[in-house]
């Protein structure tokens with residue numbers, strides 16, 4: 001059989017969503033020769049190709065910033081070419097504002113191109129991960145396909161930021177899967193939005209989100225609505241057809257009120273809007289109910305987007321798959337389930353776990369060890385020097401009433417931003 005061409009790098013990152021971008025940039029800054037592969041032609045993943053244009057907050061509802069680092073840099077990149085702005089009153093507990101923003105997916109793509117080039121990350125767009133090779137329990141190389149054909153990439157370390165744990169699966173790691181309700185986010189133009197923008201002199205009102213289907217907990221759909229697996233080819237196609245069908249229904253309903261020339265869709269997602277597909281079984285599984293829990297290997301804090309009253313610590317072990325060495329997982333495929341998955345899968349949390357994977361990879365490479373051997377204390381010291389908060393107890397006394405507040409459905413944050 002013909003030998004396929006082969007390249008080598010220090011770190012290979014699979015998937016250029018926010019998690020993969022953060023991982024690759026963090027590692028590159030620490031001197032690792034980093035290759036980032038991406039099957040689409042855009043960086044940003046669901047945030048851009050999926051049209052998920054809400055960068056969820058880095059702060060809680062009491063006006064305290066809890067997530068830092070590249071997650072904050074990416075928030076600023078998302079609004080660099082407009083529209084969007086950080087609400088000036090986000091530090092005020094009763095303002096209802098938080099440190100996040102809406103953004104235009106196209107603007108975010110343009111900013112991410114610049115960001116990745118500036119940080120010397122070697123990006124291979126239009127490149128699909130196809131296979132992985134493991135020997136003696138350690139991931140050694142992968143095979144990818146693009147217009148050049150099949151190519152082998154060997155690396156000392158790997159980050160799975162595919163959102164779907166594709167690399168972990170190819171490597172033979174244990175994982176869990178979850179079904180999803182129909183959901184689709186897209187952009188529309190409307191005369192009503194245009195009038196409102198003109199009257200107020202505020203062009204941000206032109207960025208009109210048009211979504212159909214369910215919130216994260218299935219709201220808006222009948223109770224027995226079918227749920228889909230994003231990890232079976234046939235179901236992915238069915239999901240895409242069905243989501244676009246319900247979007248058509250929504251467009252027709254709007255047009256019956258406003259007319260075809262005054263309301264129409266203008267941009268559709270180019271990847272399926274699955275929230276949760278596959279997540280690795282890591283050295284620790286972060287679970288429902290573990291909000292307000294301190295872990296000695298905490299690598300960062302996330303404020304629950306559903307209300308912002310609850311704070312979660314993310315343990316380093318959720319990024320380390322159980323069986324396969326030399327591999328870290330970032331973003332929406334880390335080891336978390338239930339409520340914890342709801343919190344760790346969103347944009348700012350994905351950027352944070354991405355950065356931590358990049359930093360952990362660089363420190364491991366320097367010490368000639370695998371990430372599972374990296375002392376959490378050393379990693380935490382490095383993250384702390386970057387301004388990370390690593391212990392929720394540093395936030396001070398938490399009001400009992402805040403702890404008891406039950407999280408709400410995703411629609412609540414949409415309203416929050418719509419009203420902001």
Ligand SMILES: Cc1cc2nc3c(=O)[nH]c(=O)nc-3n(C[C@H](O)[C@H](O)[C@H](O)COP(=O)(O)OP(=O)(O)OC[C@H]3O[C@@H](n4cnc5c(N)ncnc54)[C@H](O)[C@@H]3O)c2cc1C
Nearest residue numbers: 015017018019039045046054129162163273331332345347
């Ligand atoms: C309907 C919906 C609403 C949401 N609402 C919000 C919200 O309001 N705010 C918020 O912050 N979050 C929201 N989220 C969640 C959020 O958008 C994502 O979970 C987050 O962006 C995940 O980032 P990621 O980098 O982990 O993964 P992804 O964005 O999924 O990125 C993974 C990347 O890997 C690439 N990839 C996958 N497989 C391969 C392969 N085999 N080879 C090469 N490349 C591959 C993909 O193309 C993609 O670019 C929502 C999600 C959905 C679906």
